[in-house]
Amino acid sequence: MGMTKAALVVADAGPLIHLDELAALDVIGDFAAVIVPDAVWREVQQHRPQALSHPAVKLLRQSMLSASAQVNAVAALYTLHQGEREALALCLQQHITLLLTDDTAARLAAKNLNINAHGTLGLLIRAVRKQHRSPAEVLALLAAIPAQSSLHIRPSLLDEVIAQIKAEWITDDE
Amino acid sequence: MSQTVQAEIPDQLFQQAQTLVHQGWAGSFQEIVNDALRRYLESHQEALTEALIQDDVQWGLHGDD
Numbered sequence A: 001m002g003m004t005k006a007a008l009v010v011a012d013a014g015p016l017i018h019l020d021e022l023a024a025l026d027v028i029g030d031f032a033a034v035i036v037p038d039a040v041w042r043e044v045q046q047h048r049p050q051a052l053s054h055p056a057v058k059l060l061r062q063s064m065l066s067a068s069a070q071v072n073a074v075a076a077l078y079t080l081h082q083g084e085r086e087a088l089a090l091c092l093q094q095h096i097t098l099l100l101t102d103d104t105a106a107r108l109a110a111k112n113l114n115i116n117a118h119g120t121l122g123l124l125i126r127a128v129r130k131q132h133r134s135p136a137e138v139l140a141l142l143a144a145i146p147a148q149s150s151l152h153i154r155p156s157l158l159d160e161v162i163a164q165i166k167a168e169w170i171t172d173d174e
Numbered sequence B: 001m002s003q004t005v006q007a008e009i010p011d012q013l014f015q016q017a018q019t020l021v022h023q024g025w026a027g028s029f030q031e032i033v034n035d036a037l038r039r040y041l042e043s044h045q046e047a048l049t050e051a052l053i054q055d056d057v058q059w060g061l062h063g064d065d
Helices: A013-021 A038-047 A049-053 A069-078 A082-093 A104-112 A120-129 A135-148 A155-173 B011-023 B029-043 B046-062
Strands: A006-011 A031-037 A059-062 A098-100 A116-118
Touching: A006 A013, A006 A082, A013 A038, A013 A049, A013 A098, A013 A120, A031 A038, A031 A082, A038 A049, A038 A059, A038 A082, A069 A082, A069 A104, A082 A098, A082 A104, A098 A104, A104 A116, A104 B029, A104 B046, A116 A120, A116 B046, A120 A135, A120 A155, A120 B046, A135 A155, A155 B046, B011 B029
Parallel strands: A006 A031, A006 A098, A031 A059, A098 A116
Antiparallel strands: none
């Protein structure tokens, strides 16, 4: 399927690890590049090194140019990890408006800094909108999350999400 | 009421916490653990997490990126 290159994004460790565990890292392959802060790179290298060498995804390892006072303020408020701090700082320094993260605190901090933040679930569902995966493939990936990935989500909520998007995609087909 | 738990903590984190205690920035290691746990629970409330997941679903389905 054809892919148009989307914007630059910054990634936290969660989505890189979880998507790779699901053999679905290619769903972020349409971003022009995925910037990976140093601390996040080290974290992924430790837990899921193969996620850093996917042929379909352009990952760029980057260091923070300088500490950000804005980020330091929200980091203290939300007790963010080093990787999350670096990711937010890179977003601000490079005017990148999308952060990929599965961490609730990091997402709240991003919102506070006017940065959009989305995670593994959103990226998988987006793959249908971008025509990288079929609805059936994504439904199977979502159902596989508890068994095949280390992403923690309440099973009944995951069931609700699957039912919700299944209903939406069925309606779209009609 | 309190519970006694056994948990493994990476050496580096333990050393950093002990340093804070020795320097007088925290009363005890126990106090740091309690504070860290409380802060985590505050920033990861279930309702917040669910709302963010719903936000993810809507972006996945209808986002304009």
